[in-house]
Amino acid sequence: MTNILNFEGWTCPLPLRDQPNIILGHGGGGKLSAELVEHMFVPAFRNEALENLGDAAVFKVNGARLAMSTDSFVVRPLFFPGGNIGELAVNGTVNDLSMSGARPLYLSVGFILEEGLPLETLGRIVDSMAAAAKAAGVQLVTGDTKVVDKGHGDGIFINTSGIGLIPDGVNIGPHRAAPGDVVIVSGTIGDHGMAIMSVREGLEFDSPIESDTAALNGLVADMLAAYPDIHVLRDPTRGGVSSTLNEIARSSNVGIMLDETKIPVNQAVRSACELLGLDPLFVANEGKLLAIVPPSGAEAVLAAMKAHPHGQRAAIIGQVVAQHPGMLVARTGIGGTRVISMQIGEQLPRIC
Amino acid sequence: MTNILNFEGWTCPLPLRDQPNIILGHGGGGKLSAELVEHMFVPAFRNEALENLGDAAVFKVNGARLAMSTDSFVVRPLFFPGGNIGELAVNGTVNDLSMSGARPLYLSVGFILEEGLPLETLGRIVDSMAAAAKAAGVQLVTGDTKVVDKGHGDGIFINTSGIGLIPDGVNIGPHRAAPGDVVIVSGTIGDHGMAIMSVREGLEFDSPIESDTAALNGLVADMLAAYPDIHVLRDPTRGGVSSTLNEIARSSNVGIMLDETKIPVNQAVRSACELLGLDPLFVANEGKLLAIVPPSGAEAVLAAMKAHPHGQRAAIIGQVVAQHPGMLVARTGIGGTRVISMQIGEQLPRIC
Numbered sequence: 001m002t003n004i005l006n007f008e009g010w011t012c013p014l015p016l017r018d019q020p021n022i023i024l025g026h027g028g029g030g031k032l033s034a035e036l037v038e039h040m041f042v043p044a045f046r047n048e049a050l051e052n053l054g055d056a057a058v059f060k061v062n063g064a065r066l067a068m069s070t071d072s073f074v075v076r077p078l079f080f081p082g083g084n085i086g087e088l089a090v091n092g093t094v095n096d097l098s099m100s101g102a103r104p105l106y107l108s109v110g111f112i113l114e115e116g117l118p119l120e121t122l123g124r125i126v127d128s129m130a131a132a133a134k135a136a137g138v139q140l141v142t143g144d145t146k147v148v149d150k151g152h153g154d155g156i157f158i159n160t161s162g163i164g165l166i167p168d169g170v171n172i173g174p175h176r177a178a179p180g181d182v183v184i185v186s187g188t189i190g191d192h193g194m195a196i197m198s199v200r201e202g203l204e205f206d207s208p209i210e211s212d213t214a215a216l217n218g219l220v221a222d223m224l225a226a227y228p229d230i231h232v233l234r235d236p237t238r239g240g241v242s243s244t245l246n247e248i249a250r251s252s253n254v255g256i257m258l259d260e261t262k263i264p265v266n267q268a269v270r271s272a273c274e275l276l277g278l279d280p281l282f283v284a285n286e287g288k289l290l291a292i293v294p295p296s297g298a299e300a301v302l303a304a305m306k307a308h309p310h311g312q313r314a315a316i317i318g319q320v321v322a323q324h325p326g327m328l329v330a331r332t333g334i335g336g337t338r339v340i341s342m343q344i345g346e347q348l349p350r351i352c
Numbered sequence: 353m354t355n356i357l358n359f360e361g362w363t364c365p366l367p368l369r370d371q372p373n374i375i376l377g378h379g380g381g382g383k384l385s386a387e388l389v390e391h392m393f394v395p396a397f398r399n400e401a402l403e404n405l406g407d408a409a410v411f412k413v414n415g416a417r418l419a420m421s422t423d424s425f426v427v428r429p430l431f432f433p434g435g436n437i438g439e440l441a442v443n444g445t446v447n448d449l450s451m452s453g454a455r456p457l458y459l460s461v462g463f464i465l466e467e468g469l470p471l472e473t474l475g476r477i478v479d480s481m482a483a484a485a486k487a488a489g490v491q492l493v494t495g496d497t498k499v500v501d502k503g504h505g506d507g508i509f510i511n512t513s514g515i516g517l518i519p520d521g522v523n524i525g526p527h528r529a530a531p532g533d534v535v536i537v538s539g540t541i542g543d544h545g546m547a548i549m550s551v552r553e554g555l556e557f558d559s560p561i562e563s564d565t566a567a568l569n570g571l572v573a574d575m576l577a578a579y580p581d582i583h584v585l586r587d588p589t590r591g592g593v594s595s596t597l598n599e600i601a602r603s604s605n606v607g608i609m610l611d612e613t614k615i616p617v618n619q620a621v622r623s624a625c626e627l628l629g630l631d632p633l634f635v636a637n638e639g640k641l642l643a644i645v646p647p648s649g650a651e652a653v654l655a656a657m658k659a660h661p662h663g664q665r666a667a668i669i670g671q672v673v674a675q676h677p678g679m680l681v682a683r684t685g686i687g688g689t690r691v692i693s694m695q696i697g698e699q700l701p702r703i704c
Contacts, residue, residue: 019471020470020471021467021468021469021470022465022467022468022469022471022474022499023499024467024499024501026465026497026499027497027498027499027500028499033497036497037495037497040471040474040475040478041461041478041495044478044479044481044482045461045478045481045482045485045491045492047491047492047493049458049494050492050493050494056494057458057460057494059457059458061413061418061457061515061517062414062415063414064413064414066413066515068458068460068494068515069460069494070460070461070462070494070495070496071462071496072462072463072464072496072498072511074498074500105413106401106409106411106420108420108422108513109397109422110422110423110424110462110511112424112426112464113374113378113379114374115373115374115375115376117373117374118373118374119371119373119374119392120372122374122392126392126393126396127396129396129397130396130397130398133397139397139399139402140402141399141401141402141409141411142401142402142408142409142420142421142422143389143393143402143422144422144423144511145379145385145388145389146424146425146426146509146702147374147375147377147378147379147380147701148379148702149376149701149702151503152505152506153504154500154504154505157464157498157500157509159422159424159462159511159513161460161462161511161513163413163420163515165413165414349499349501350498350500350501
């Protein structure tokens with residue numbers, strides 16, 4: 001196929017913080033990531049499904065509303081307290097699909113292996129993917145394996161992509177937050193990021209910090225059964241609660257006001273964050289979700305969440321407001337308010 | 353989530369040619385790749401769609417027969433005569449879907465970028481993916497970008513996954529080859545692999561060898577319109593024509609007899625292969641397909657192929673036979689026959 005583009009005089013149209021090269025922050029889920037999507041990928045690939053910018057694309061095939069999502073996993077170390085890259089890869093795509101309200105059905109798996117990876121390591125990861133898929137009730141139906149020469153990869157990278165079916169009557173999207181809506185989190189925040197970080201930094205606590213990696217499709221199904229008109233669902237992974245709520249505020253053109261004292265954080269996570277100078281609101285989660293729900297449905301949704309193993313510590317943490325559209329603001333413990341902006345890059349590289 | 357597996361006393365159950373570690377050959381599309389799938393992935397992920405081992409998984413959602421496929425691309429160099437990693441990534445997944453008879457609809461894109469990659473390079477690749485998607489009539493609807501630290505990746509790796517819809521009346525699969533069926537190739541073989549290789553080895557020819565990368569969904573649609581009961585379709589990528597036909601012979605438990613003199617090979621490819629001691633039957637293609645068709649449909653399918661821009665040099669190159677089940681045999685130019693076995697590893701690493 002001859003190339004139909006003319007690269008002569010090609011210039012990069014990106015005002016990407018004046019960086020001519022990719023830096024770690026472009027993968028951090030913050031402003032740099034968003035700019036890459038907004039200024040490079042969306043203009044090039046332009047189509048309706050992509051422009052929604054949800055965790056999953058939604059489209060119709062033969063009358064059925066399907067969701068499709070993809071995620072690559074490059075976490076280091078491969079094994080960490082509470083999980084490993086394999087179950088993270090399965091749960092991550094299951095969750096991205098679930099956040100569109102879809103029932104996840106089928107996943108694909110793409111491995112990029114580095115020459116020299118012990119087969120025993122691959123075997124443990126594969127077994128753990130199989131167990132995670134079984135727990136989530138999804139099937140891994142197709143795959144691909146590439147091997148790169150030693151020194152040109154990093155043990156193992158995993159891509160999972162998946163498709164799911166959105167039930168009738170469900171209409172979830174980042175643009176649907178409305179003033180008056182209630183913001184609910186499904187449990188403690190910051191566990192995954194700090195589990196990874198404490199291993200990397202060699203931190204030890206009385207109670208070790210474990211990743212919260214989990215498949216949330218069961219929780220979402222229970223929430224939708226309790227109240228189908230949930231407006232927004234998102235799992236606050238890279239960039240944490242802060243990036244996720246900032247993105248929703250911008251997509252819906254509303255303000256979001258958090259009550260910081262209501263946000264559940266494990267004591268060990270809080271201590272580790274203080275020690276390392278990090279804010280739990282910016283730390284990644286892999287088994288939590290944020291729900292934005294009309295006030296009439298908030299109690300029903302909260303009760304359904306608390307009754308589910310992955311939502312026992314669910315809490316109402318804030319409200320959608322008409323003021324300061326596009327901004328996330330928090331009422332602090334000492335009675336003031338602070339603006340919580342989106343990070344430019346990331347504080348913790350390669351946590352998923 | 354606590355880990356539900358017990359790794360104590362874990363032993364690797366793989367008789368993988370006695371290798372305890374991943375070697376390049378595990379990604380080569382030959383016997384080592386097949387063993388990894390057969391002994392590790394299929395037992396772990398066990399399900400019906402996976403066990404078919406086609407290029408795409410096929411399943412039903414709301415009554416519609418869908419195909420899903422995934423592929424990661426790690427080719428070096430990123431830009432080569434006739435294409436680059438971006439259009440290869442789009443065409444590769446479009447073709448894998450097409451080989452199940454599906455009409456490809458939606459693709460996802462996962463980038464793993466290495467810190468330091470020039471944004472200008474990424475921009476060229478992205479533009480070329482957009483052009484390839486447009487040419488193939490598919491939409492890139494969702495994506496993900498991860499960045500790894502310098503020295504832990506290799507510029508850019510791309511995963512594409514996709515879904516397509518299989519029309520009623522189409523039933524294509526690697527197990528459907530039957531004695532008497534005719535083997536058709538859509539054009540010259542070996543172009544992609546030798547284009548990559550000639551760049552790497554610094555070979556120059558009077559007419560440069562160009563990759564054949566192309567989306568084959570249009571060609572497949574024309575073939576199915578001419579004769580819907582095509583038994584098998586496969587694109588001979590990694591491992592080349594030899595691996596593909598060996599796999600089909602094994603899946604269908606039939607023999608395949610090739611007539612070597614009938615196989616179209618460009619002169620420059622033939623010269624390069626001779627120079628490097630390679631056999632074109634083992635070299636990768638990225639814009640060719642093999643079709644196995646009942647004798648009653650062979651002429652109609654061949655005519656439809658020759659009328660399409662991507663099938664002008666299509667040719668009947670062999671036949672399915674009841675003898676030597678599971679084996680690929682070729683009648684050579686000097687009148688003898690030779691067994692063409694599957695490669696163990698790969699002769700050309702990282703060609704896609």
